[in-house]
Amino acid sequence: xxxxxxxxxxxxxxxxxxxxxxxxxxxxxxxxxxxxxxxxxxxxxxxxxxxxxxxxxxxxxxxxxxxxxxxxxxxxxxxxxxxxxxxxxxxxxxxxxxxxxxxxxxxxxxxxxxxxxxxxxxxxxxxxxxxxxxxxxxxxxxxxxxxxxxxxxxxxxxxxxxxxxx
Numbered sequence: 001x002x003x004x005x006x007x008x009x010x011x012x013x014x015x016x017x018x019x020x021x022x023x024x025x026x027x028x029x030x031x032x033x034x035x036x037x038x039x040x041x042x043x044x045x046x047x048x049x050x051x052x053x054x055x056x057x058x059x060x061x062x063x064x065x066x067x068x069x070x071x072x073x074x075x076x077x078x079x080x081x082x083x084x085x086x087x088x089x090x091x092x093x094x095x096x097x098x099x100x101x102x103x104x105x106x107x108x109x110x111x112x113x114x115x116x117x118x119x120x121x122x123x124x125x126x127x128x129x130x131x132x133x134x135x136x137x138x139x140x141x142x143x144x145x146x147x148x149x150x151x152x153x154x155x156x157x158x159x160x161x162x163x164x165x166x
Contacts, residue, residue: 037144
């Protein structure tokens with residue numbers, strides 16, 4: 001009886017240790033996915049969002065990007081290299097045109113071609129209602145490059161992939 005209790009307690013300690021290791025020391029892939037989750041959360045806008053919440057979200061968006069980030073967008077005239085501050089400004093102006101906005105990421109395919117670099121191919125869906133009442137529902141395929149800078153994965157390149165290009 002004492003032996004089975006000891007084995008049960010030891011097994012519970014091992015399980016708790018494994019859970020703690022996974023929870024407190026996530027894999028690099030989970031860290032990259034977290035950046036996309038934060039970007040989705042901070043880009044999205046609720047109809048009842050306060051000015052203070054809006055300001056906090058827009059400020060946080062800039063923290064996800066490297067000092068310079070290259071954007072390649074073949075349809076809209078946004079292609080170029082932008083600083084964090086410029087990205088924050090673009091996000092602020094973009095969110096201002098919407099009453100509500102939602103950004104979701106699907107089918108993340110993450111690879112690590114070299115140390116400190118993550119290449120992510122994914123589908124992004126942007127939906128919302130503009131301040132003029134127009135509905136928006138856009139789906140795009142993206143290729144993103146994140147670099148690990150000061151132990152944090154930061155967006156350094158985003159490219160909208162033309163479907164016919166593949």
